[in-house]
Amino acid sequence: MADTELPxxxxxxAELDAELKRIAAMPLRxxxxxxxxxxxxxxxxxxxxxxxxxxxxxxxxxxxxDEAITTAxxxxxxEVRAGAADGAGGLRLDPQMLQRHLRPVLDxxxxxxxxxxxxxxxxxxxxxxxxxxxxxTDVAAILLTLFGPTKKK
Amino acid sequence: xxxxxxxxCIGPDCEDNCCHGWTVEIDPLTHKRMQKLTQLHxxxxxxxxAAAVTQVELGRKKRxxxxxxxxxxxxCTMLEASGLCHIQSTFGEKLLSNVCALYPxxxxxxxxxxxLSGMVSCPEMARQLxxxxxxxxxxxxxxxxxxxxxxxxxxxxxxVRPYWRLLVEVRTFMLGLLRRxxxxxxxxxxxxxWFAKRASPTLNKDTRKADVAAVRAEMKALxxxxxxxxxARRYDAVEADSAxxxxxxxxxxxxxxxxxxxxxxxxxxxxxxxxxxxxRVYQAGDLESPEAxxxxxxxxxxxxxxxxxxxxxxTPRIEQYLANVAHNYWMHRLPLEAPDLMVHMxxxxxxxxxxKLLVFSHPSVxxxxxxxxxxxxxxxxxxxxxxxxxxxxxxxxxxxxTGLGNANLRSLxxxxxxxxx
Numbered sequence: 001m002a003d004t005e006l007p008x009x010x011x012x013x014a015e016l017d018a019e020l021k022r023i024a025a026m027p028l029r030x031x032x033x034x035x036x037x038x039x040x041x042x043x044x045x046x047x048x049x050x051x052x053x054x055x056x057x058x059x060x061x062x063x064x065x066d067e068a069i070t071t072a073x074x075x076x077x078x079e080v081r082a083g084a085a086d087g088a089g090g091l092r093l094d095p096q097m098l099q100r101h102l103r104p105v106l107d108x109x110x111x112x113x114x115x116x117x118x119x120x121x122x123x124x125x126x127x128x129x130x131x132x133x134x135x136x137t138d139v140a141a142i143l144l145t146l147f148g149p150t151k152k153k
Numbered sequence: 154x155x156x157x158x159x160x161x162c163i164g165p166d167c168e169d170n171c172c173h174g175w176t177v178e179i180d181p182l183t184h185k186r187m188q189k190l191t192q193l194h195x196x197x198x199x200x201x202x203a204a205a206v207t208q209v210e211l212g213r214k215k216r217x218x219x220x221x222x223x224x225x226x227x228x229c230t231m232l233e234a235s236g237l238c239h240i241q242s243t244f245g246e247k248l249l250s251n252v253c254a255l256y257p258x259x260x261x262x263x264x265x266x267x268x269l270s271g272m273v274s275c276p277e278m279a280r281q282l283x284x285x286x287x288x289x290x291x292x293x294x295x296x297x298x299x300x301x302x303x304x305x306x307x308x309x310x311x312x313v314r315p316y317w318r319l320l321v322e323v324r325t326f327m328l329g330l331l332r333r334x335x336x337x338x339x340x341x342x343x344x345x346x347w348f349a350k351r352a353s354p355t356l357n358k359d360t361r362k363a364d365v366a367a368v369r370a371e372m373k374a375l376x377x378x379x380x381x382x383x384x385a386r387r388y389d390a391v392e393a394d395s396a397x398x399x400x401x402x403x404x405x406x407x408x409x410x411x412x413x414x415x416x417x418x419x420x421x422x423x424x425x426x427x428x429x430x431x432x433r434v435y436q437a438g439d440l441e442s443p444e445a446x447x448x449x450x451x452x453x454x455x456x457x458x459x460x461x462x463x464x465x466x467x468t469p470r471i472e473q474y475l476a477n478v479a480h481n482y483w484m485h486r487l488p489l490e491a492p493d494l495m496v497h498m499x500x501x502x503x504x505x506x507x508x509k510l511l512v513f514s515h516p517s518v519x520x521x522x523x524x525x526x527x528x529x530x531x532x533x534x535x536x537x538x539x540x541x542x543x544x545x546x547x548x549x550x551x552x553x554x555t556g557l558g559n560a561n562l563r564s565l566x567x568x569x570x571x572x573x574x
Binding site for chain 1: 391
């Protein structure tokens with residue numbers, strides 16, 4: 001600039017417009033978007049919302065299980081997404097994270113099973129009494145309610 | 154400036170006092186005095202002072218620096234449970250090290266003048282700067298108001314390089330553009346960026362000798378409303394709709410190493426970004442074409458929605474914050490801190506972009522209600538001081554331009570995107 005004339009306003013804005021357009025055309029991807037784990041978890045959650053969730057008239061214990069699964073997905077996703085956006089290094093599902101979010105689901109499933117058995121066989125047995133016999137068809141019915149029919153190979 | 158007259162330390166009432174998390178240097182004179190005084194006072198005080206300080210080696214050519222140790226909670230070991238400083242309450246203010254006695258003030262010599270400005274990493278200073286329209290009005294410095302007149306920053310007036318020689322003149326001119334009536338804040342920031350870009354080939358640290366006539370001619374042209382009006386009209390016509398600044402600001406506030414990030418800043422960032430967790434990372438159709446939806450575009454749309462809602466309710470207040478922050482930046486930080494005038498301007502715009510992102514997205518200002526302005530003021534102070542503690546007191550300020558370079562924003566176009574963010 002020292003010994004030369006400055007570009008005119010016209011020239012300067014022509015350069016500016018070209019640069020603005022070049023920047024606007026650049027592909028923009030967030031860190032989270034580049035993380036396969038986040039995308040996979042979001043897809044799993046979507047699949048669960050569409051296909052796995054119980055109908056509105058499902059029994060109460062089933063709704064509790066559904067709520068626990070939804071909360072687990074949300075919690076896992078929030079944690080994984082925060083890590084992905086930070087770029088804090090290797091991002092993986094560590095055992096503590098899984099335990100923190102999946103434990104409530106397993107608790108809800110176990111509680112649901114217990115309630116289901118009580119519903120099926122009447123009052124809970126007094127302490128010390130032998131547990132009621134449960135046959136395979138009872139368990140199969142519960143598992144079918146929870147996870148749906150198995151896929152045909 | 155007026156806000157420095159109003160400022161006084163609120164001590165134990167401060168929401169986040171300055172006695173933790175820093176490396177506090179003790180100047181050699183104060184260190185010697187303290188060693189002698191504590192010896193004379195009592196063995197207990199001597200032992201306490203000796204245990205509270207440590208020496209840091211600065212290389213072979215420099216003398217070691219004496220600093221205060223920090224406790225397990227990262228607080229200064231001289232901080233009492235009452236929130237008061239043990240040295241000040243036992244030995245008096247004169248025995249405070251220069252850093253402790255001066256903070257959050259900065260005294261610098263610029264040209265022939267002695268200037269006093271404030272560091273916004275202090276919550277009370279941030280409050281005084283943001284909440285008064287006349288905060289940055291220049292007032293004559295009452296030297297008797299300074300308990301310790303130690304000049305810590307400034308410039309060498311003997312340096313004849315153009316960047317140094319024109320510094321006072323250029324700074325006065327830039328502040329004139331910032332406060333120029335008749336234009337929006339965005340337009341005024343664009344005028345400043347325009348000049349900075351065009352003057353930088355001369356006003357930089359590498360240029361030893363240059364004819365400054367073109368710089369002066371540009372300043373003269375930018376003093377006329379004919380030129381400014383033309384620039385304003387053209388600025389308003391440019392399209393700068395891209396999520397690029399949003400992604401840059403997100404990257405800047407999210408540290409790669411959470412352990413190195415201040416806890417209070419980390420909390421603020423987590424709180425703000427929790428607002429965006431509902432935005433889908435991926436959905437069918439993404440990335441099918443350059444115009445397709447994407448996570449970045451969805452985040453950008455969400456941010457713009459929040460910004461528009463808040464700006465509609467409090468435009469003058471937001472402009473006051475941004476103008477005062479800009480004015481203080483130019484007074485407090487000399488352009489000589491940056492390699493050239495344009496980088497100095499881009500650093501300010503990037504800091505403002507981070508400020509806007511965190512304020513407009515903050516959960517406390519999303520709802521309506523009668524106390525909206527009070528909440529907005531509180532959020533602005535909180536964001537400004539926490540950001541300053543994290544970014545301005547670390548090498549991150551210089552890392553801003555690296556980030557700008559990586560995002561292809563180290564240009565006038567980058568300035569336009571940052572201003573309109």
